[in-house]
């Protein structure tokens with residue numbers, strides 16, 4: 125049976141996030157011929173609506189209200205509840221982003237729905253929708269089937285293919301002013317702390333440094349390799365704790381969970397808490413001077429050597445390509 129699926133799209137630094145397109149691809153599969161509605165809270169425009177249409181939205185709600193110009197749980201969950209009542213979806217998908225992780229449980233509790241979070245794959249067999257999600261810090265995968273009520277899930281970035289945009293596709297675009305009241309928090313200013321221009325959680329390539337870089341300056345060769353590859357820069361917690369880099373770069377259990385196509389770990393031992401954030405990367409390359417370092421157990425390619433010799437050599441070679 126076809127389903128009516130609602131996708132909460134998200135913008136970051138003025139552009140729609142990739143994970144929103146990935147959620148639309150998943151939504152199309154779940155909808156099985158039914159309607160896919162995308163919703164964008166605050167600061168959405170017709171350019172965004174067209175892009176969402178090209179990736180599979182049949183209908184786009186651009187929700188306006190000055191309370192939605194910056195994220196707050198209060199305002200977004202109220203606006204979401206309003207849209208939910210209008211669209212009356214059979215399924216809801218969000219990215220498993222900072223916003224999705226905050227908004228989805230709040231809304232699920234408000235609406236009395238179950239929530240399957242951090243899904244990396246979806247299997248649709250007729251009416252049955254099964255979500256695959258990593259558990260035990262990525263050591264095992266759990267399959268969850270929603271047997272009753274509205275399907276509600278968050279999708280981890282870089283796992284579900286977003287497909288090619290269809291330039292000829294259009295969607296009905298509806299501008300809607302949400303009624304938001306009794307807000308308990310006021311966002312006065314948003315100060316962005318970024319790990320670089322490329323968002324770690326959506327990066328296709330990440331070069332990460334650990335305690336082995338030995339200093340803030342030691343991160344320079346890591347950054348140069350990242351530049352040569354068009355990659356984002358990540359770090360272990362030990363590197364952040366030592367003050368070599370900002371915590372926004374931390375990958376791991378208490379940092380960001382990433383799933384790039386290529387993860388290059390430089391001077392990182394491979395502690396279980398770090399692996400929790402990157403072991404699902406498609407290809408892992410480890411550079412470490414200790415041949416016994418646990419990172420080599422999860423690496424597809426390992427280079428035993430001094431990162432200060434190996435990394436600049438790689439940078440030079442990649443610059444030639």
Ligand code: FAD
Pocket residue numbers: 333334335336337359360361362363374375376377378379380390391392393394395396397398401411412413414417429430431432
């Ligand atoms: P180390 O373990 O000290 O490893 C440094 C590595 O660099 C060594 O393998 C060494 O051989 C190599 N090396 C040194 N010099 C060179 C060189 N010149 N060339 C090549 N290799 C060199 N950690 C995270 O990363 N992310 C998390 O989210 C996280 N969350 C945590 C949560 C909890 C509750 C706890 C208890 C810990 C957490 N940790 C986390 C910390 C984790 O346990 C490790 O301490 C940390 O990951 C180690 O970082 P590291 O590999 O950079 O440092």
